[in-house]
Amino acid sequence: MADTPTGGPMSRSEKRHESHLGRSYAAFIKHLAEVGKLEAGVVxxxxxxxxxxxxxxxxxxxxxxxxxxxxxxxxxxxxxEDGQKPARKYGRTRDDFLRVVAEDLRKDVSEVETIVRAVFLGLREHISEGEAQDVESNLPPDLQDLWRRTQ
Incomplete structure (x- = not known):
């Protein structure tokens, strides 16, 4: 029987909730893989x-x-985040953004733009249109272009 974070056994409703969270996440990842044509090991x-x-x-x-x-x-x-500034600089440009993703994925920067676009596409389809517009308005112009290319 599964235990709760406090160490006690989970109730049926807690188990259902955990199962729902897992299915929601799995559906999101599956959707990203499909719309972005990403490999299972990368998505x-x-x-x-x-x-x-x-x-x-x-x-x-x-x-x-x-x-x-x-x-x-x-x-x-x-x-x-522990309240301190991130260890890496996220920069302000599209190139900085792609560099950070490339470092995370241990890929060459030239390989990650298609991955970023795929994730942006799946993300845009998952969130509300209003939220997508809010995110876009918070991005610098060169990243707005990358975000819009997913439409």
Whole structure:
């Protein structure tokens, strides 16, 4: 029998909730793989890397709004901030964004634009249109272009 974080056994409703979270996350990842034509071994790491970089590029309040529309299980995989500045610089340009994702995925920068576009496409289809517009308005022009190319 599964245990709760406090060590006690899970109730039926807690088990259903955990199962729902897992299905929601799995559906999101499957959708990313399909729309982005990403390999199974890349899609989860790509989702975490791209979404994490995106969350660092937009205003904190907007990042919270975006997080609220993501599968909760995905949020568990994102690096936790401890109140300090991120160890890496996320920069302000598209090239900086692609460099960060390339470093995370251990790929050449020339290989990651298609991955970023695939994740952006799946993400845009997952979130509300209003949220997609809010994210876009928070990005510098060269990243707005990359975000729009997913439409």
């Amino acid at each position: 989860e790491c790509a989702a975490v890397s791209v979404i994490n970089a995106l969350l660092h590029r937009i205003q904190p309040e907007e990042a919270k709004d975006l997080e609220a529309q993501l599968p909760r299980k995905l949020l568990e995989f994102l690096p936790k």
